[in-house]
Amino acid sequence: MSRLFQFVRQWKPIIKEGFSQSFLIAKFLCLLHVTNTHVCTPVLVYGPSMLPTLNLTGDVVLVEHLSQKFGKVGPGDVVVVRSPENPRKTVTKRIVAVEGESVTFLVEPALSDRSHTVVVPRGHVWIQGDNIYSSRDSRQFGPVPYGLILGKAFWRVWPPDAFGSLSQE
Amino acid sequence: MSLQVFRHWIPTVKDAFDRTLMVAKFFCGLHVTNTFLCTCALAMGPSMLPTLNLTGSLVLVERLSIRFGKMASGEVVLIRSPEEPRKVVIKRIVGVEGDAVGNEEATAVVPKGHIWIEGDNKHNSRDSRQFGPVPYGLLEGRVFWVMWPPEDFGSVGRKVENNSLESSAGCQKT
Numbered sequence: 433m434s435r436l437f438q439f440v441r442q443w444k445p446i447i448k449e450g451f452s453q454s455f456l457i458a459k460f461l462c463l464l465h466v467t468n469t470h471v472c473t474p475v476l477v478y479g480p481s482m483l484p485t486l487n488l489t490g491d492v493v494l495v496e497h498l499s500q501k502f503g504k505v506g507p508g509d510v511v512v513v514r515s516p517e518n519p520r521k522t523v524t525k526r527i528v529a530v531e532g533e534s535v536t537f538l539v540e541p542a543l544s545d546r547s548h549t550v551v552v553p554r555g556h557v558w559i560q561g562d563n564i565y566s567s568r569d570s571r572q573f574g575p576v577p578y579g580l581i582l583g584k585a586f587w588r589v590w591p592p593d594a595f596g597s598l599s600q601e
Numbered sequence: 602m603s604l605q606v607f608r609h610w611i612p613t614v615k616d617a618f619d620r621t622l623m624v625a626k627f628f629c630g631l632h633v634t635n636t637f638l639c640t641c642a643l644a645m646g647p648s649m650l651p652t653l654n655l656t657g658s659l660v661l662v663e664r665l666s667i668r669f670g671k672m673a674s675g676e677v678v679l680i681r682s683p684e685e686p687r688k689v690v691i692k693r694i695v696g697v698e699g700d701a702v703g704n705e706e707a708t709a710v711v712p713k714g715h716i717w718i719e720g721d722n723k724h725n726s727r728d729s730r731q732f733g734p735v736p737y738g739l740l741e742g743r744v745f746w747v748m749w750p751p752e753d754f755g756s757v758g759r760k761v762e763n764n765s766l767e768s769s770a771g772c773q774k775t
Contacts, residue, residue: 462626463629514738515738517713517772518713555686580739601648
């Protein structure tokens with residue numbers, strides 16, 4: 433019994449130290465998470481839908497969340513949006529029109545010249561990939577509620593030869 | 602002379618800084634809890650009578666269910682409005698993707714990645730019957746407990762509506 437007591441007394445400062453270090457790490461992760469969610473975060477984007485603006489094989493872009501919270505995201509901005517078809521997926525597209533504006537788009541650009549005009553409803557935005565031949569966007573799934581916009585991509589960090597601001601069109 | 606005054610204030614400034622940092626760390630922790638675990642919300646308006654009060658109910662909203670799998674039909678949820686992105690509303694899920702919702706006059710199938718929400722008070726509620734199915738990504742949390750007023754204190758349960766089962770029996774699922 434006394435040996436157990438001795439054992440516990442030996443380990444107590446180590447356990448205490450372990451706890452305080454874990455707590456420190458937890459506090460740091462909290463701060464990192466709050467910064468990532470509400471200020472700015474890096475995002476890996478890949479796929480052909482935003483060529484030539486973004487690479488096929490993968491770019492790392494910085495996404496800021498402040499514009500979206502203050503309602504300052506508008507046409508021409510590249511935004512990261514939660515997919516309305518698969519809620520676990522996020523997609524990166526460009527905003528073409530906001531609520532109240534009318535959008536004219538080619539229904540099947542590779543096959544025909546048929547175009548369609550839609551008025552974007554209240555509280556929604558119309559997003560399209562820059563590569564209209566290989567992009568699944570509002571032309572397929574319709575206007576997207578503003579609440580699904582996660583942030584605006586404003587700076588490319590990787591690859592190094594393409595480092596710089598994502599200019600507005 | 603002025604340098605002495607400056608040195609006099611250093612410990613006070615350091616103390617203030619430490620305390621501010623402690624408060625900031627507390628708020629960070631509170632915010633992460635609110636975003637990932639559980640938060641409260643004040644529900645007002647007639648659209649969820651009799652489940653929730655007209656003049657205001659304080660409810661507890663948990664955020665784990667929406668992350669760990671699809672929400673089931675019949676749950677009361679907190680959802681960002683598809684018409685006004687700064688507004689958050691409380692409604693009940695009546696149909697999930699693939700379900701057929703509606704009555705004798707009109708039936709619709711809820712598309713993939715979307716849900717159909719309706720208020721419990723069918724006569725005074727602006728919901729999917731007006732603005733259509735809502736993307737699953739707009740869900741903010743599940744309402745599971747009413748804290749205030751005291752006479753409504755208790756859990757908020759699932760309620761599966763009978764008419765939605767009847768209409769889905771006769772319709773083909775796409």
